[in-house]
Amino acid sequence: xxxxxxxxxxxxxxxxTLSLTxxxxxxxxxxxxxxxxxxxxxxxxxxxxxxxxxxxxxxxxSLKSRVTISVDTSKNQFSLKLSSVTAAxxxxxxxxxxxxxxxxxxxxxxGTLVTVSS
Amino acid sequence: EIVLTQSPGTxxxxxxxxxxxxxxxxxxxxxxxxxWYQQKPGQAPRLLIYGASSRxxxxxxxxxxxGSGTDFTLIISRLEPEDFAVYYCQQYSSSPPxxxxxxxxxxxxx
Numbered sequence: 245x246x247x248x249x250x251x252x253x254x255x256x257x258x259x260x261t262l263s264l265t266x267x268x269x270x271x272x273x274x275x276x277x278x279x280x281x282x283x284x285x286x287x288x289x290x291x292x293x294x295x296x297x298x299x300x301x302x303x304x305x306s307l308k309s310r311v312t313i314s315v316d317t318s319k320n321q322f323s324l325k326l327s328s329v330t331a332a333x334x335x336x337x338x339x340x341x342x343x344x345x346x347x348x349x350x351x352x353x354x355g356t357l358v359t360v361s362s
Numbered sequence: 363e364i365v366l367t368q369s370p371g372t373x374x375x376x377x378x379x380x381x382x383x384x385x386x387x388x389x390x391x392x393x394x395x396x397x398w399y400q401q402k403p404g405q406a407p408r409l410l411i412y413g414a415s416s417r418x419x420x421x422x423x424x425x426x427x428x429g430s431g432t433d434f435t436l437i438i439s440r441l442e443p444e445d446f447a448v449y450y451c452q453q454y455s456s457s458p459p460x461x462x463x464x465x466x467x468x469x470x471x472x
Contacts, residue, residue: 279461289407289450291461302459305363338406346413347395347454347461352406 246271248339248353256333256360262326266339266353269320277302277342278315278322279349282335290335294342295322329360364389366451366464374472381438383467385451390431395454398427398436401466402447410449411436438469446471 252264266278279294293303295313303311307326315322326333336357340349365388375381385396393414399407409418411427414434424439438445451464 288465289452289463291463304460342461343412345394346397346416347392347456348397348409348412348452349399349407350409350412350418352408355406 246341246351248341248351250337250339250353250356252356252358254357254359256329256358257362258330258360259328262324262329262333262337262358262360264324264337264339264356264358265321266323267319267321268341271341273315273317273320273322275344277344278313279340279342280313280324281338281340281349282333283338283355284332284335292324292326292337296344331360334358334360363460364391364453364455364462366453366462368449368451368464368467370467371465372468372470374470375441376472377441377443379441381436381441381445381469383436383438383449383469385429385434385436385464387432387434387453391434391453391455393430395456396427396429396434397452399450399452400445400447401450407450441469443471445469 247269249267256262277294280292295301310327312325336355338355339353341351367386369384396414398411401407415427426437448466
């Protein structure tokens with residue numbers, strides 16, 4: 245059974261960089277779109293981006309200038325960095341496995357709340 | 363970017379009733395790339411339907427998906443108490459690669 249677990253600071257100051265890591269267990273990190281999705285409190289889901297097979301990335305154009313997603317296959321982990329954060333970046337951040345055949349997200353982490361505040 | 367619009371925003375029904383949720387796309391979506399999720403408070407979304415009509419592993423057969431082009435539907439044939447939640451549709455477009463979600467339909471107990 246594939247499991248994903250997010251980790252990282254729950255509080256980030258405005259203008260700083262949000263950094264989160266997702267640890268994948270129970271399955272290979274190869275040949276899937278390892279993705280980040282966020283959900284502001286009380287709102288809907290927003291796709292942030294994915295990384296595929298250690299190199300290929302795709303980012304939501306609305307966040308592209310501030311987002312970097314990377315992967316460490318030796319640790320079965322992938323990471324998110326979001327720079328120059330503001331209060332609008334306060335959200336629950338989910339990592340998820342994207343399956344390219346069907347374009348869906350079949351496994352999700354439990355999510356972690358990141359608050360941007362001084 | 364393809365925009366997904368879900369309706370209604372809120373649906374109030376009783377257990378045992380049939381729920382019909384709609385997802386309309388601003389341009390044609392490949393049926394292979396349309397999914398539905400259920401989200402309960404404090405939980406991550408759970409994949410229900412992929413490829414517009416295929417149930418994910420472990421999903422009861424009271425959940426069914428249909429549609430093509432720009433109009434897609436999720437039907438819950440007989441509502442159980444645990445089905446009251448928020449439902450999202452999601453699409454993937456390959457050129458350029460992009461995922462988008464609908465704004466959600468809240469299914470609440472009447």
